Amino acid sequence: MENLIKAENIVKSFGKKERNVIDDLTLDIGKGEFIAVMGPSGSGKSTLLYALSGMDPVQKGRVSFMGKDLSLLSEKEKAEMLRTGMGFVFQQPTLLKNLNILDNIMLPACRRGGEKREIIAQRARAYMEKTGIGGLEDREITQVSGGQLQRAGLCRALMNNPPILFGDEPTGALNSRTVEEVMDLFSLIHAEGRTVFLVTHDARVAARAERVLFMADGKIVEETALPAMGGGTREDRVGLIRKKMEKIGI
Ligand code: ADP
Ligand code: MG
16 A cells, blocks of 8 residues: 555654653554554654644654655645645634634635635535535534534545545544544545544544554554454444453553
8 A cells, every 4th residue: 555654763752851752653654544543641642643744843753744754844845735735623623713614614725825715615615515514604613513513624624635634532522423423424534535544532433444553652552453344343343442442451
């Protein structure tokens, strides 16, 4: 499989005397892969996500995105890569309070420039329909549910058609029915050929992935390849993940 992101022996710490939050970690993310990352709180999952996306530089080792060493990119190139190469969804959607839902979703494409506003709006509306929030265009972000807000966050993350979607506990604030609905969307996004890299503490969420990485103290200590969607029931996959979680004490 062709690599999308390659991390080689990366090290990250927050201060010279501090322990390494990411400790000599090596990881290949293949194009089109769906990876979930699990691990105890403080094990370095979010830090890894920031390092892989180039949002936060590493102190040692190397991260490459589509064959390009991130540390060699200019600020401008890095900003462009973050805008068009990667989408992000967080536990709390970071939508802007002074914009309605539609304008929030359009924002990344407007910032990138080069497209007519009407074209951008059309694409945003199409994503809203697809994710089940059509009709909420004019709502304020305080006038929709948590699940609807997360769907809007997903639409926004996809606006510039990035090859990879990163999620840091994107279902952490949702109730269990909404979790499944939002995860159906992640599965759909993956089925369309995008790479998905998801941090989660929920075995049912991780069971959507093809590969689950388990982190402890800044290292990947376990890795499980899950049977392809067709083989093995969801419960089998969840069971397998729970067993591993127990083993490393999550
Ligand atoms: P996780 O997402 O697995 O819960 P994090 O990656 O957020 O863990 O954090 C791992 C460790 O790094 C924690 O001990 C945390 O306190 C520390 N850490 C994370 N970000 C910073 C930061 N900006 N400054 C100092 N320490 C940090
Ligand atoms: Mg975290």
